[in-house]
Amino acid sequence: MSEISEVSKFLAHTTPFNQLPAAQISRLTRHFTVYYYQAQELVPAETNRLLIVRTGVFSLYSDQQQLLAKLQEGDFYGYQRLLTELGDHDQLRCEEDGLVYWLDQQSFHQLRHQFKNFDIFFQRLFSRRLHQYQEQQHNNRFTLKIDDIIHHRKVTIAPEQNVQTAAALMTEQRVSSLLVEEQDKLVGIVTDRDLRSRVLAKDLPASTQVCQIMTRQPHHIDRHAYLFEAVQLMSRHNIHHLPVMDNNVSCSMITATDIIRAQQDHPVYLIGQIHRQQTVDGLEQCSLQIKTLAIVMGKQQVPAAEASHILTTLTDALTQRLIQLAQIKLGNAPCVFSWLAFGSQARMDQSLNADQDNALLLEKEPVAEIADYFQALAEFVCQGLARCGVKLCPGNIMASNDELRLSLKGWSTRFARWIGTPTPAALLNASIYFDLRVIEGSRGLFNALQQDILARTVNNDLFLLHMAHTALERTAPLGFFKNFILEPDGHHKQGLDLKKRGISLLTDIVRVYALSAGITQINTRARLQQLAKLQLIETKQMQNLLDAFDVLSQLRFDKHVHELQQDHDVTNLLDPAHLSGLQRHQLKDCFNVINAAQQSLRYRFCREL
Template sequence: MDTTEHDEWTRVLRAYPSMALETGLGDLPRREPVTLPADASVRDALQTMSERGVGSVLLLDTQGGLAGILTRHDVLERIALADTDLAAPVATVMTQPVATLQAHDTTHDAMMLMAARRIRHVPVLQDGRLINVISERDLFALQRLSIKHLGSAIAHGRTLADFQRVAADIRAYARHLMAQGVQARQLTALISRLNDQLTQGLVEMELRTAGLSADAMCWVALGSEGRGEQTLATDQDNALVFASDDPDADRPQWLAFARRVNEALDACGYPLCTGGVMAGNPPCCLTAAEWGQRFASWIDAGGPQELLQASVFFDLRAVAGRADWLDALRTAVLERTRATPRFIRQLVQVHLEHPVALNWFGGIEGRREGPHLWFDLKLQGTALLVEGARILALARGLPATGTRERLLTAGRAMGAPVPEVEGWVAAFDFLQTLRLTRQSDSSADPQQPNRIDLNTLNPVDERVLKASLRAIKTLQQRLQLDYLR
């Protein structure tokens, strides 16, 4: 390797410490490899590379096996300078044999192979089948997917297409970190933070379009985003607070603005809420006074079904605009919930209608469907902890919105044994990790991304899942004893 090449790869190697180098090549984004028969002409190969905008083409033998590779780096020396006849078979100028890696190999393996062989493209095989081609550019692209890069891209976004690209990068970055074993707590907080920034950018874009002021509104995140706990599969839960002396007259313009934001988020891959909890719907687009009245109605006179539907609104957090309005609203809400035992009692009754899925023998209860035994990690797992933590926070007037923080803060306030509280938190972290793992699996059903087949769990995960459900059961038992006696 000459000095220039050595310096180049020294630069490459120094670029990688901040990137997790153990990403499996099978976990990287895939694109269909560009291939041609080895007996195709040189002209065909060059034309294909030009039309497809790729830096290499793989050449296959008559049995479909990998025979060689031609890259742009080869063109100058083997074709242009050698004055090769463009009608000649590309097999006469291709590189063979081809250096390949397997899907279970890592980005570090790819980097080292490129350095050792002085190559820039590596085909990736799985069970003998060609599934991808990793280039030096791809490895640098992984490095560029960083919080700083994504934040900068959001800040410079001006069109919907700009934000759509960033949204795709956020999901790719999250999957990349997930593959590296980043803990669920840090990952969900990061996803929520980046989604907040993306939402802020879209809100600002639509405010400019509508000629409205950020000082006259507050965009509110609800549900998992409000708690800072968004996973890879997340839809919208949001609301709007707007300033007005005549709400009925001003509401139409704010509804039109909010609907455009909802539609833009949908276009960026955050689906519209099937339950209609979105700022672009009239019940979710209110003045501060109207919101105060709505919360008071829920707290003072809400029935069980109404409280079930309203629960997502109690995980509220300001994302854009007048955060001070929301602070005042939250303070008023917490003072009212703490002073209304009937409200807390009803929340507990509704919550206990969904008991932990453990049978008398301590086994996990799933839904049988043919050879499958399905278990929903959200509905039968994290949702129960989220609800329990919300009740504890509202009962004691605690301002925390995150489930983990609510459990820890409420646990200390109520004097619960430390191991018991730590068990609740550990259960939540484990279930969130299992959800993220499932959602990042390409075989997961996009319509039911939180569903797992209990028959596929390894013995360790099965034991920890049982222990997590037992921890949730202790939380439900405490709620029952404290608020239903």
């Protein structure tokens, strides 16, 4: 009855209080006191209470007077001391007049004991690790595991048995594939498709041994893995059967049909379908399904990293098929070539609004008919991709650009110029070229180029200094909730650019480290893991950067999927008003991680030479 509704309403919208039952919040308000801070006023450090910012802005400074964070509506202070009973030397100063709520020590601890999520929230906040705890899962359909859908029934055959026995066994057991085992060890698999294409079509006798036609060392999956991991493995390798392992011993088989049955709406065959298309029209039709696939992945909470991987795989498949179609139309290529992708496609973290960044690497100098042929091929592929929803690059970084069809020597000279005499302006435009991957054509040719580039960048202090400077050009917004870092997108909309102000900053940082160490991985997550393995960055920092990368990618992916569902334009501009309390905290943590990483990058690469 005597509850202040203004206070309880606020708490009901603030993480982690919003996890408490309503009646609890109502009782809880009676334990609060309310204080008004004026700008420049210091918050006493020796307080054994939890502070919650209601309005205004507060700045947290380290004992060296370095700005650590800006606290705004819904942020907390004092939990450190409450959790550890040790003071720290941070100083909190009011920047803009504001109200704060104080919660007494006893109530704080009582809530921690009573509500696990409440405790976890502050523990994580305290350890300054990204608190990625999921709001309670209401639907476990999204987190199905392999174990949840398979029958524990294994149908096996010995490798020296003949294919007729295999076919009989499959018919009898009504299965489409067999595990081939030798002394209880999985050595291969045989599918009914193998019997057709590797036996019947090749006119082999029924007495042919299974080991002659089986797929050796097949991809497999653990029974405790998530279902979407199987989906991903299948779509990445374009396969339909996966042996399921329990402690490295096979226990069952999972098929694409099993997965479709479990997840009715998952178009797992899309890649296969792309590779079967004979016309650009057909590819365009296929590409329409990508939107549905993305929405399904969003619904099934496929992690953004996996989803981007799948999306990239689809773009790869479209590109590969278009190159093949181009060759059917134009005849075989006059020389060996590699189709290169740059940027996000190269890093395999393509988003739903990515545009094309590609080029051609040629075995021979592009002159005369070689030049004409590849110009036609590039035009065909780039226009084809555009029809399939991968927009043309506004910066004209495309193979259809004459400047971007070069021989190994041509590319090598160009990279040498960027690397040898770096200017900030040139590097800003060139940094995208340093993430490159071969999509189709000769891998050897590509490897030669990659080795050539890495040989020039490793331990090249001047180049790395300039790359680092470029990576430090932009910073993450510390206090963007007060609207001062929101940027216009040209359509009179404002928001926080998740790519420019977040994801790109991270990939830029990681790229500098990767180039300095000569790491061949291109994917940001893979680069980070490799860097930590080589002990070039601390494991803890690697973990933080990985988490920040995942959080940002997830936010962007979820946003894009939402926009797709609403038939809106897919953009990277995020309206902070649409964030939940938890997301705001995560985002701030991400920015803090990025800031810290930029500091170490500066320390590492930008010292006086």
